[in-house]
Amino acid sequence: MNGRQDNMIERPAETVAEAALDPLPWKILEPLPRSPSAKAAQASQGTIGDKLFYSVTKCFALFIILLAVLLVFYLFHGSWQAIQRFGWHFLIGTTWDPVAEIFGTLPTIVGTLVKSFLAILIAVPISFASAIFLALYAPRWLRNPLSFLIELLAAIPSVVFGLWGLFVLVPVVRIWQIWLKSHFGWFPLFNGPAVYGVGVLAAGLILAIMITPIITAISRDLLRAVPRSQMEAMLALGATRWEAVWKAVLPYARVGLVGAVVLGLGRAVGETMAVTLVGGNAFKLVTSLFDPVHSMASQIASEFTEATYNLYVSSLIYVGLVLFGITIVLGLLSQLLIWRLSRGQVGILE
Amino acid sequence: MKSWYLKNVGLGLVALIMLSGQAAQAAAGDCPTKGVKELTGAGSTFDFPLFSKMFDEYNKLCGVKVNYQSIGSGGGIRQLQEMTVDFGASDGIMTEQQLAQAKGGPVLHVPVTAGAEAVVYNLPGIARGAIKLTPDVLADIYLKKITKWDDQHIKALNPNVSLPNLDIAVVHRSDGSGTTYIFTDYLSKVSKDWSDKVGTATSVNWPGDIGGAGNEGVANQVRQIPGAIGYVELAYAMQNNMPWALVRNKAGTFMPPSLEGAAAAADVQSLPDDMKVMVTNSANQYAYPISGFSWMLIYADQKDAARGDAVAHLAWWMIHDGQKYSKALLYAPLAPAAVQKAESLIRQVKVANKPILAGN
Numbered sequence: 001m002n003g004r005q006d007n008m009i010e011r012p013a014e015t016v017a018e019a020a021l022d023p024l025p026w027k028i029l030e031p032l033p034r035s036p037s038a039k040a041a042q043a044s045q046g047t048i049g050d051k052l053f054y055s056v057t058k059c060f061a062l063f064i065i066l067l068a069v070l071l072v073f074y075l076f077h078g079s080w081q082a083i084q085r086f087g088w089h090f091l092i093g094t095t096w097d098p099v100a101e102i103f104g105t106l107p108t109i110v111g112t113l114v115k116s117f118l119a120i121l122i123a124v125p126i127s128f129a130s131a132i133f134l135a136l137y138a139p140r141w142l143r144n145p146l147s148f149l150i151e152l153l154a155a156i157p158s159v160v161f162g163l164w165g166l167f168v169l170v171p172v173v174r175i176w177q178i179w180l181k182s183h184f185g186w187f188p189l190f191n192g193p194a195v196y197g198v199g200v201l202a203a204g205l206i207l208a209i210m211i212t213p214i215i216t217a218i219s220r221d222l223l224r225a226v227p228r229s230q231m232e233a234m235l236a237l238g239a240t241r242w243e244a245v246w247k248a249v250l251p252y253a254r255v256g257l258v259g260a261v262v263l264g265l266g267r268a269v270g271e272t273m274a275v276t277l278v279g280g281n282a283f284k285l286v287t288s289l290f291d292p293v294h295s296m297a298s299q300i301a302s303e304f305t306e307a308t309y310n311l312y313v314s315s316l317i318y319v320g321l322v323l324f325g326i327t328i329v330l331g332l333l334s335q336l337l338i339w340r341l342s343r344g345q346v347g348i349l350e
Numbered sequence: 351m352k353s354w355y356l357k358n359v360g361l362g363l364v365a366l367i368m369l370s371g372q373a374a375q376a377a378a379g380d381c382p383t384k385g386v387k388e389l390t391g392a393g394s395t396f397d398f399p400l401f402s403k404m405f406d407e408y409n410k411l412c413g414v415k416v417n418y419q420s421i422g423s424g425g426g427i428r429q430l431q432e433m434t435v436d437f438g439a440s441d442g443i444m445t446e447q448q449l450a451q452a453k454g455g456p457v458l459h460v461p462v463t464a465g466a467e468a469v470v471y472n473l474p475g476i477a478r479g480a481i482k483l484t485p486d487v488l489a490d491i492y493l494k495k496i497t498k499w500d501d502q503h504i505k506a507l508n509p510n511v512s513l514p515n516l517d518i519a520v521v522h523r524s525d526g527s528g529t530t531y532i533f534t535d536y537l538s539k540v541s542k543d544w545s546d547k548v549g550t551a552t553s554v555n556w557p558g559d560i561g562g563a564g565n566e567g568v569a570n571q572v573r574q575i576p577g578a579i580g581y582v583e584l585a586y587a588m589q590n591n592m593p594w595a596l597v598r599n600k601a602g603t604f605m606p607p608s609l610e611g612a613a614a615a616a617d618v619q620s621l622p623d624d625m626k627v628m629v630t631n632s633a634n635q636y637a638y639p640i641s642g643f644s645w646m647l648i649y650a651d652q653k654d655a656a657r658g659d660a661v662a663h664l665a666w667w668m669i670h671d672g673q674k675y676s677k678a679l680l681y682a683p684l685a686p687a688a689v690q691k692a693e694s695l696i697r698q699v700k701v702a703n704k705p706i707l708a709g710n
Contacts (some may be wrong), residue, residue: 098526099549166570174574196519196560196575281524281561292560294524302563305422306526306552309447 014067034148072324079318081311090318096283096299098308105283105322105342111200111293112326114286115275116268118204123212130212131219136231147220154213162274165206170197170278177201177290198280201289206274211264218260222253255342262334269327272297293322296323381412382663384656389664393426393439396528396583397644400463400681401439404672414660423528424552426563430457430563430647435660438647441465441528442552443626454649459626460695461643462668464682466612467607468535468587468594469640470569472578473499473514477504478593482507485540485631485639488597491518491579493543494558516577521568524561526553532642533581538632540639581640584609585680601635609682611638617685625691641682648699657699662699664704669693 074082082090086103093104130150134143173198183196192199226249234244250257272295280292281302298321307313391401398420405416421429423440430438431452439462449457459565469488469702471481483491487503490496496503500513523530538545548554560575562568565586572580572592579595584607587594596604605611615632631639646665652658669684669692676683684692 079668095555098553098557099551099555128703149578193517193519193559193575195517196571198560198571206399231484276524276563277567281563282559283561294561298524298563303553304526306528308424308427308442308445308526 156169192288489541521580612682
């Protein structure tokens with residue numbers, strides 16, 4: 001560092017542009033170099049603050065890894081009894097009988113995935129459309145209040161959504177379901193107990209409403225971060241606004257958009273309170289949109305306090321382990337998707 | 351009326367014990383004197399509203415603050431097993447396995463209150479108490495053998511009611527709960543089929559249909575779904591003005607759920623000394639059959655003299671003076687027979703093999 005500064009001073013009248021191109025100043029921000037000379041240089045500079053900052057950030061980063069490791073360890077440790085007893089049959093078992101001490105969790109796995117993907121299916125088009133409007137079309141007087149409102153929605157606790165769902169959404173869903181069943185009852189997805197109101201459809205809708213603000217807010221920021229030139233160049237070539245958005249802006253942001261959807265999916269999979277209230281919580285494999293659905297998170301939350309013997313508790317922790325595994329698999333799949341997407345050429349460069 | 355009666359029974363019993371000479375004068379109604387100002391308990395959510403009131407009054411009376419965490423009976427049992435609380439509270443009896451895992455030795459089940467569970471339904475135009483159910487029919491509904499309201503079995507019991515051709519939507523608790531324990535215990539007693547296929551527990555493998563979280567969850571589903579049936583604690587059914595069914599008791603009378611019915615269920619001669627008894631399907635002719643005790647769980651051998659003293663005094667106060675707060679909060683007060691048994695249980699609480707409340 002010392003040397004570099006000398007160097008700067010020695011260079012008498014180099015152009016500003018050349019100085020800007022000099023890569024050296026950025027080295028300061030990189031993780032500290034390991035070579036002894038650099039270390040010595042640093043010590044002589046007395047950058048204790050830098051060192052300290054580096055150590056602190058490193059500690060916290062490692063702490064997160066430690067937390068994850070501890071979590072996995074605990075999940076395995078806590079569920080060991082159930083793992084030994086049921087093995088992987090736990091994943092395909094359809095009976096959850098605390099009296100007979102038989103536990104299998106397939107219905108909640110299926111329930112969790114079905115309601116989450118239904119939520120994504122509903123939420124993604126709405127979120128992307130609102131994000132595009134907010135980022136690229138909306139006049140300022142509309143954009144700011146709308147953005148604020150969406151961020152506000154994202155911060156509402158899930159139990160509030162759940163209660164609203166139970167008292168307002170479910171009665172409406174019941175009416176839809178009865179109508180759907182009486183007109184399209186031949187369609188297998190609509191051939192369920194329509195009158196319940198609570199079930200897959202209600203849970204999917206409430207989750208969609210919960211994750212829409214999150215996906216919208218993130219997507220809007222991503223779209224706003226797309227360089228204006230992308231769109232302008234496209235427009236200059238004679239494209240319509242729609243073509244510019246579709247072919248230049250969205251592809252540019254696609255990796256981030258996938259990330260936004262994955263965040264939404266993550267929330268949907270782990271959501272507990274709201275789906276407990278509107279899901280119907282029946283431990284059965286769902287066959288239609290109207291069937292009551294149980295989810296892994298709400299099963300753990302609702303049965304843990306009254307789990308009266310060790311194998312029962314262990315089985316609930318096993319459910320937690322499976323949920324953790326599903327989250328990781330979904331995360332990996334999204335990484336794979338992002339990787340595939342980012343290999344291709346971007347929008348306007350094609 | 352009732353509280354007057356209770357108070358007098360309580361006082362009478364106290365007087366009797368004093369006269370009998372074998373018991374401690376220091377025990378009844380006194381505050382603990384060994385300096386403990388705080389106790390902790392955990393368990394049943396069902397007990398929580400009553401306990402809040404009782405503990406508040408007890409704090410005013412004796413200056414002992416009781417911190418009660420209503421984390422559910424199962425949680426209360428676990429905390430008691432680990433000896434992290436001074437007492438537990440549960441709506442169900444501890445199993446042999448649970449008792450074996452209790453680190454502090456034998457656990458006493460002291461009854462502190464009783465409750466009833468209403469069978470509530472949603473049948474448009476049919477009022478509270480208009481539907482009569484026998485134990486078999488109720489069990490068959492929950493087993494999904496009877497699936498329509500105009501089933502001939504229900505019709506036969508209710509000849510004067512025009513029952514609709516509606517599917518029965520069976521609602522149960524999705525969370526583990528003492529309420530479910532009492533309800534499934536009742537069904538197991540009255541139906542062999544139920545006890546073979548489903549059994550008794552805080553959470554079971556339900557044949558059907560919908561799970562609601564908590565009493566309010568069940569109450570809500572029943573209110574919203576036409577044709578639904580569910581079971582909730584009496585207090586919820588009363589406060590929400592829900593229609594409930596009359597259930598035939600063991601003596602053959604169709605009874606509405608009531609505090610008196612719950613108290614009567616526990617007022618039988620055959621109560622065992624350890625009080626580990628589910629009083630569902632009681633033989634008392636005034637009993638409402640889906641009723642049960644809630645117990646305070648106390649270690650018989652207290653490790654700490656001062657804390658043991660405080661717990662024993664608290665329990666004693668709760669089964670006597672504390673009972674007067676039951677009715678207003680829609681809990682059934684303990685019947686005299688139960689109070690008597692509870693007293694002898696509290697007398698068994700010891701420190702270093704010396705009874706705390708007797709012969710003081």
